[in-house]
Amino acid sequence: MRTLKLLIRNAFRHKLRSGLTILGITIAILAFGMLRTMVNAWYAGVEASSANRLVIRNSISIVFPLPIAYKDKIRQVSGVNLVSWGNWFGGVYIEEKNFFPNFAVEPKSYLALYPEYVIPDLQRTTFLNDRKGAVAGRKIAEKFGWQVGDTVTLKGTIFPGNWEFAIRGIYKGRDRSVDETQLFFHWDYLNETMKKTASRRADQVGFYMIGITNPNLAGEVSTTIDATFKNSLAETLTETEKAFQMSFVSMTEAILIAIQLVSIVIIVIIMAVVANTMAMTARERIGEYAIFKTLGFGGWFIAGLIFGESLVISLTGTAIGIGLTFPVAEAFHDYLGTYFPIFFVERHTVYLDIAAGVLVGLVAGLFPTWRAVNIRIADGLRRIG
Amino acid sequence: MTDPVTACDGQGPPVDLENQPVIVEVRNVNKAYLRGNHVIPVLQEINFDIRAGEFLALMGPSGSGKSTLLNLIAGIDKVDSGTIVIGGVDITALDETELAHWRATNVGFIFQFYNLIPVLTAFENVELPLQLTGLSRSERREHVEMALRVVNLSHRMDHYPSQLSGGEQQRVAIARAVVTDPTILVADEPTGDLDRVSAKEIMSLMCRLSRESGKTIIMVTHDPKAAEAAQVIRHLDKGSLNDAHP
Numbered sequence: 001m002r003t004l005k006l007l008i009r010n011a012f013r014h015k016l017r018s019g020l021t022i023l024g025i026t027i028a029i030l031a032f033g034m035l036r037t038m039v040n041a042w043y044a045g046v047e048a049s050s051a052n053r054l055v056i057r058n059s060i061s062i063v064f065p066l067p068i069a070y071k072d073k074i075r076q077v078s079g080v081n082l083v084s085w086g087n088w089f090g091g092v093y094i095e096e097k098n099f100f101p102n103f104a105v106e107p108k109s110y111l112a113l114y115p116e117y118v119i120p121d122l123q124r125t126t127f128l129n130d131r132k133g134a135v136a137g138r139k140i141a142e143k144f145g146w147q148v149g150d151t152v153t154l155k156g157t158i159f160p161g162n163w164e165f166a167i168r169g170i171y172k173g174r175d176r177s178v179d180e181t182q183l184f185f186h187w188d189y190l191n192e193t194m195k196k197t198a199s200r201r202a203d204q205v206g207f208y209m210i211g212i213t214n215p216n217l218a219g220e221v222s223t224t225i226d227a228t229f230k231n232s233l234a235e236t237l238t239e240t241e242k243a244f245q246m247s248f249v250s251m252t253e254a255i256l257i258a259i260q261l262v263s264i265v266i267i268v269i270i271m272a273v274v275a276n277t278m279a280m281t282a283r284e285r286i287g288e289y290a291i292f293k294t295l296g297f298g299g300w301f302i303a304g305l306i307f308g309e310s311l312v313i314s315l316t317g318t319a320i321g322i323g324l325t326f327p328v329a330e331a332f333h334d335y336l337g338t339y340f341p342i343f344f345v346e347r348h349t350v351y352l353d354i355a356a357g358v359l360v361g362l363v364a365g366l367f368p369t370w371r372a373v374n375i376r377i378a379d380g381l382r383r384i385g
Numbered sequence: 386m387t388d389p390v391t392a393c394d395g396q397g398p399p400v401d402l403e404n405q406p407v408i409v410e411v412r413n414v415n416k417a418y419l420r421g422n423h424v425i426p427v428l429q430e431i432n433f434d435i436r437a438g439e440f441l442a443l444m445g446p447s448g449s450g451k452s453t454l455l456n457l458i459a460g461i462d463k464v465d466s467g468t469i470v471i472g473g474v475d476i477t478a479l480d481e482t483e484l485a486h487w488r489a490t491n492v493g494f495i496f497q498f499y500n501l502i503p504v505l506t507a508f509e510n511v512e513l514p515l516q517l518t519g520l521s522r523s524e525r526r527e528h529v530e531m532a533l534r535v536v537n538l539s540h541r542m543d544h545y546p547s548q549l550s551g552g553e554q555q556r557v558a559i560a561r562a563v564v565t566d567p568t569i570l571v572a573d574e575p576t577g578d579l580d581r582v583s584a585k586e587i588m589s590l591m592c593r594l595s596r597e598s599g600k601t602i603i604m605v606t607h608d609p610k611a612a613e614a615a616q617v618i619r620h621l622d623k624g625s626l627n628d629a630h631p
């Protein structure tokens with residue numbers, strides 16, 4: 001169609017100006033998309049949590065343990081169908097900077113609680129039968145080149161010594177939101193070693209992770225459990241996995257809000273830049289718009305020309321920006337994957353990008369359109385020459 | 386090529402106006418502009434007729450209101466009072482949208498500064514007013530090619546305005562003005578920005594449109610040489626008309 005051709009040619013009439021504007025939009029959309037992705041990555045643990053899982057920890061602080069003896073009383077609470085437990089191990093592979101999360105857990109119940117960790121049946125069986133066995137996430141195994149059957153040594157930080165594990169399985173996430181950078185091994189292995197070397201620290205767990213039959217029971221079950229251990233040596237705090245994860249995120253919530261604000265500010269700034277470009281362009285073209293009007297073209301046509309041009313520019317920048325977000329996020333993940341185990345551009349972010357691009361285009365076209373439509377033809381024609 | 390004495394030399398006789406119906410009636414037209422809180426009267430009690438096929442030149446000093454009067458007749462400006470009836474339609478009674486439709490079919494515009502759309506080729510520029518008609522693509526092509534043939538630019542139809550000389554651009558503008566076969570052609574200093582040779586070419590073309598195609602033309606000009614091509618010359622001075630014939 002001629003009109004489409006016209007507005008595309010108009011959009012690229014000043015190649016340098018349009019090019020720079022598009023570059024600006026591209027960078028803004030890229031920055032916007034990356035910041036959003038970063039915020040999403042931060043909340044990944046919260047998003048991945050299940051409403052069927054509760055976490056029990058020492059009510060004073062997560063760093064204080066709970067006795068293993070609690071497990072039998074917890075099992076008796078109605079609504080509880082699975083009880084698992086574990087310790088944050090904090091082992092280091094070769095050197096500090098190779099950080100990744102590793103836990104000692106009661107393996108059978110833990111894997112039952114986390115169906116999103118997908119392990120081949122054979123690997124699962126050998127892992128469960130090997131006291132010194134461990135399962136590692138796909139990403140961390142790839143990173144360190146671990147294969148099933150390899151022996152891996154972790155240097156203990158909380159639990160001193162060199163700990164050897166046999167990799168018996170490699171788990172994959174059921175979907176992209178599952179953290180594939182963790183390692184799990186038998187809690188019994190940890191506990192028995194403790195019994196021999198530091199008996200004071202034996203029979204203690206960092207947390208209980210329990211499954212409930214129905215998410216609606218979360219409140220009731222939590223209250224019952226915490227009441228059970230009230231006035232005992234170690235009082236408990238039971239909360240949903242989501243609330244538990246959220247308690248980590250909320251420590252940094254101010255930063256997240258700041259990041260989100262910055263991402264909006266970026267869009268507002270680029271909006272002003274594009275609006276300025278469009279105002280400049282439309283001012284130069286006022287005579288041309290007057291000619292269109294003289295020939296009998298209506299206000300809608302003029303509005304279409306200006307908004308169309310504005311949208312061509314903003315959406316071109318947006319498209320390039322979105323196209324770049326994926327490889328940049330990929331590179332970012334490769335570089336900082338240990339801090340952001342789940343880092344990918346969500347579909348929702350792409351929709352937000354597009355919405356931002358459309359919004360920028362429309363807002364930028366608003367004022368010039370209003371002017372061009374309302375200027376008297378005779379005045380518009382005077383601007384020529 | 387011999388240099389003709391006037392733009393109309395070698396062309397047929399002018400239209401016999403006596404037997405032509407009145408096509409434009411300007412009655413008691415007044416127009417003033419507001420500058421700050423000063424009212425600046427531009428046109429006062431203007432009355433005259435234009436007959437079908439007439440080639441009228443509007444002359445007068447700068448600021449006398451020639452462009453204003455032309456714009457009123459062409460329907461791109463509004464009178465303060467008075468009526469302008471063109472082809473039986475009182476255009477002072479039309480609203481913006483009606484006026485836009487009326488212009489699209491009844492008026493062909495030629496301005497001093499060519500006024501072509503720079504991103505469109507000669508062909509596309511001429512085709513522009515036809516986009517508002519119900520013509521099919523092939524009909525439009527036919528009309529555009531014919532109009533470009535009239536102005537002798539068929540071979541340049543794929544060129545952009547920047548690739549054409551001033552005179553050629555003005556010829557494209559004339560083709561665009563005539564392509565819809567409008568009731569009246571209005572031209573505001575069509576030769577004002579051209580050198581003598583190109584100006585004469587344009588006037589010769591205007592003359593041909595008048596004499597051979599019987600177009601009704603209203604042209605504002607400063608140039609007495611250009612006015613020679615017209616049949617009727619009217620002088621505007623300080624907002625009033627003083628009639629004169631060549």
Ligand SMILES: Nc1ncnc2c1ncn2[C@@H]1O[C@H](COP(=O)(O)OP(=O)(O)OP(=O)(O)O)[C@@H](O)[C@H]1O
Pocket residue numbers: 379418419420425427445446447448449450451452453454
């Ligand atoms: N939009 C406007 N606002 C205020 N004054 C105007 C406006 N348009 C025209 N005028 C004034 O009206 C008067 C007539 O203007 P017009 O353009 O019709 O003159 P003109 O005869 O065409 O002059 P020129 O030969 O220089 O083109 C001038 O004094 C001009 O300054």
Ligand SMILES: [Mg+2]
Pocket residue numbers: 451452453573
């Ligand atoms: Mg003028």
